[in-house]
Amino acid sequence: MDVILPGGLWESGQRQRRARFRALDGRVELELAEAVAAAANVPDAVTRLLAAALERLGDGQPTPERVASLCVADRKQLMRLLDARLGGESRWHSARCRKCDAPFDFPLRLSSLPVGEAGEGYPFARVCHAQAEWILRLPNGADQAAVADIEALPRARAVLLGRILVEGPPDSVPHRIEDEAFWSRIETALEAVAPALIERVRATCPECGAENVIEPEPYPLLRRDGSRLLLDVHRLAGYYHWSETDILALPRRRRQRYLDLIDAARGMQS
Numbered sequence: 323m324d325v326i327l328p329g330g331l332w333e334s335g336q337r338q339r340r341a342r343f344r345a346l347d348g349r350v351e352l353e354l355a356e357a358v359a360a361a362a363n364v365p366d367a368v369t370r371l372l373a374a375a376l377e378r379l380g381d382g383q384p385t386p387e388r389v390a391s392l393c394v395a396d397r398k399q400l401m402r403l404l405d406a407r408l409g410g411e412s413r414w415h416s417a418r419c420r421k422c423d424a425p426f427d428f429p430l431r432l433s434s435l436p437v438g439e440a441g442e443g444y445p446f447a448r449v450c451h452a453q454a455e456w457i458l459r460l461p462n463g464a465d466q467a468a469v470a471d472i473e474a475l476p477r478a479r480a481v482l483l484g485r486i487l488v489e490g491p492p493d494s495v496p497h498r499i500e501d502e503a504f505w506s507r508i509e510t511a512l513e514a515v516a517p518a519l520i521e522r523v524r525a526t527c528p529e530c531g532a533e534n535v536i537e538p539e540p541y542p543l544l545r546r547d548g549s550r551l552l553l554d555v556h557r558l559a560g561y562y563h564w565s566e567t568d569i570l571a572l573p574r575r576r577r578q579r580y581l582d583l584i585d586a587a588r589g590m591q592s
């Protein structure tokens with residue numbers, strides 16, 4: 323089934339909003355684990371993971387280049403949907419209470435949170451400041467990867483702006499890199515165009531009842547390695563004596579079902 327991207331891939335002046343995930347079996351899950359392991363930084367890991375998990379993106383293949391050109395909100399939303407497909411549906415998130423400092427866990431389905439549509443002009447934003455005007459493109463995964471390892475903020479801003487600036491007065495950018503008013507206008511303009519994802523939620527502390535505003539971890543999937551999958555293979559191989567190739571070829575749901583049956587059988591014996 324196709325998913326509709328809140329923003330969409332912008333290619334040759336066209337907005338492509340459809341994407342489709344591959345059917346999940348052990349082979350695909352193993353590829354996902356390997357994609358994360360090979361990544362240089364978080365944006366790169368998201369790109370590799372989505373490129374491996376998708377079957378189609380817009381009108382074509384989900385190549386890493388095309389996945390990297392998706393806006394940040396689209397990538398986050400796809401990661402939430404993929405997390406749900408991989409069983410993170412009722413994932414527990416951890417937080418620490420701002421009032422009593424107690425650590426607590428709360429359930430949250432990131433994939434079912436509402437998503438606001440992209441604003442007028444997507445993926446471009448107009449910024450007016452000091453009697454001048456700039457047109458910027460919303461940052462995408464490639465932009466995030468380009469600045470991921472730059473620690474100095476002015477340098478990161480210069481690199482980012484160099485990438486997303488579409489139109490503006492010549493040489494208007496270098497002397498504005500440290501102009502905070504200019505940056506806050508940029509942020510406001512980009513936010514107005516970007517699809518709105520809910521990134522902060524309220525959770526009540528079970529210890530003291532205080533209400534906390536929590537920013538859930540955006541990419542819990544990146545902590546997943548292949549060890550759980552190999553454990554599943556190990557249990558099924560030991561019980562049914564199937565080969566690794568056959569077990570990995572099972573659709574994810576069917577594999578889960580067999581694991582449940584093994585658990586049920588063990589429960590009856592004890």
Ligand SMILES: [Zn+2]
Nearest residue numbers: 419422527530
């Ligand atoms: Zn508390």
